[in-house]
Amino acid sequence: MPVREIKPGIYHVGAIDWDRRLFDELIPLPEGTTYNAYLVKGKEKTALVDTVDPAKEQELLDNLKEAGVEKLDYIIANHAEQDHSGAIGRVLERYPDARVVTNEKCKNFLKDLLLIPDEKFIVVKDGEDLSLGEKTFSFVFTPWVHWPETMVTYLKEDKILFSCDFFGSHFATSSLFADESGRLYESAKRYYAEIMMPFRTSIRKHLERLSNFDIDIIAPSHGPVYKNPSFTIDAYREWNSDDVKNEVVIAHVSMHGSTGKMVDYFIAALMKRGVQVKPFNLPGTDIGELAIALVDAATLVIATPMVLSGAHPQAVYAAFLANALRPKTRFISIIGSYGWGGKFVEQLKGLLGNLRAEVLEPVIARGHPKKEDFRKLEALVDTIVEKHKNSGLL
Numbered sequence: 001m002p003v004r005e006i007k008p009g010i011y012h013v014g015a016i017d018w019d020r021r022l023f024d025e026l027i028p029l030p031e032g033t034t035y036n037a038y039l040v041k042g043k044e045k046t047a048l049v050d051t052v053d054p055a056k057e058q059e060l061l062d063n064l065k066e067a068g069v070e071k072l073d074y075i076i077a078n079h080a081e082q083d084h085s086g087a088i089g090r091v092l093e094r095y096p097d098a099r100v101v102t103n104e105k106c107k108n109f110l111k112d113l114l115l116i117p118d119e120k121f122i123v124v125k126d127g128e129d130l131s132l133g134e135k136t137f138s139f140v141f142t143p144w145v146h147w148p149e150t151m152v153t154y155l156k157e158d159k160i161l162f163s164c165d166f167f168g169s170h171f172a173t174s175s176l177f178a179d180e181s182g183r184l185y186e187s188a189k190r191y192y193a194e195i196m197m198p199f200r201t202s203i204r205k206h207l208e209r210l211s212n213f214d215i216d217i218i219a220p221s222h223g224p225v226y227k228n229p230s231f232t233i234d235a236y237r238e239w240n241s242d243d244v245k246n247e248v249v250i251a252h253v254s255m256h257g258s259t260g261k262m263v264d265y266f267i268a269a270l271m272k273r274g275v276q277v278k279p280f281n282l283p284g285t286d287i288g289e290l291a292i293a294l295v296d297a298a299t300l301v302i303a304t305p306m307v308l309s310g311a312h313p314q315a316v317y318a319a320f321l322a323n324a325l326r327p328k329t330r331f332i333s334i335i336g337s338y339g340w341g342g343k344f345v346e347q348l349k350g351l352l353g354n355l356r357a358e359v360l361e362p363v364i365a366r367g368h369p370k371k372e373d374f375r376k377l378e379a380l381v382d383t384i385v386e387k388h389k390n391s392g393l394l
Helices: 054-066 088-094 104-114 182-210 229-240 258-272 287-296 313-325 344-351 371-390
Strands: 004-007 010-012 015-017 033-035 038-041 046-049 074-076 099-102 121-123 129-131 136-141 151-155 160-164 217-220 245-252 276-281 297-307 331-338 363-366
Touching: 004 217, 015 054, 054 088, 074 088, 088 104, 099 104, 104 121, 182 229, 182 287, 182 313, 217 229, 245 258, 245 287, 245 313, 258 276, 258 297, 258 331, 258 363, 258 371, 276 287, 287 297, 287 313, 297 313, 297 344, 297 371, 313 344, 331 344, 331 371, 363 371
Parallel strands: 046 074, 074 099, 099 121, 160 217, 245 276, 245 297, 297 331, 331 363
Antiparallel strands: 004 010, 010 038, 015 033, 038 046, 129 136, 136 151, 151 160
């Protein structure tokens, strides 16, 4: 990818990964991703803000050469995860006089992960400044966005926030600057849901602190650069708020059709009462899409048959995922069917302990659902409607 100028003396020198479709061997990447690194040339010093994934390190080195960098003074490491830091070693080989500027926690991580020697570091404190000559960095610690050592870097004179994973999106595009399209919004929301949502409390505090900064541009480590910071900041405030929507997410799986009949009936009954339904048939579900739906939904229902003495493994995974992501869901329930016995209700409740949600009465059928089971499903729908109304959602 060519070197591109953001402002005079400030360049994007990172890489696009058009073909990557899985992150951390876990997260689907339907839009690919970018690894953003930024070159800042001051009157006296030159700095590189973050690096790239090791798979793209040669591209970064080529870009630094193209940008005419003969001497590099600083490599600012906002985050130790290797998609940001993985090329630091190669950059230090090319520019042996450079020093890695980071906080104490990140330094220790980088020493462990990349075997960077102690003498290569300059450790900074929260709020500390670093001058390049007519360009000044200020370091703002943002722990648990989404690791304990994360920080962001603010370039004072140009009012640019190098936000690392904060405000990122796994969105490969040839455009340097965000076009604020629906595709980008959904990609950013997916990124928030999969990576940031478990840390809502920390993110809220950091959003408040960053509101004191005059920000003209947000330059994240993944996705395009924002010339209109309010586009992503306002989205984060909405997603991170306590507000939920009149939506029920149904994560379901059926083996022989009994649970499937209950799910179909349940969906229709909710729709008749004006509740928005987002069903996910788990064996074919993109977990990122499920995560996005959990950002706003007032209610989560998991539907499963019994497998041996517990829930179907796909339902177990959905519960594990929801528990790990910690959405602001207010109500949860379970529906399903069994043959000869089992305790999947207790199992799933136990897996959802991180959700501060009210558990509504489960509906469990023995074998094929019968008239009484459908009556109980109607009662569950009535309860959900009442809860949504009382919450001002209907």
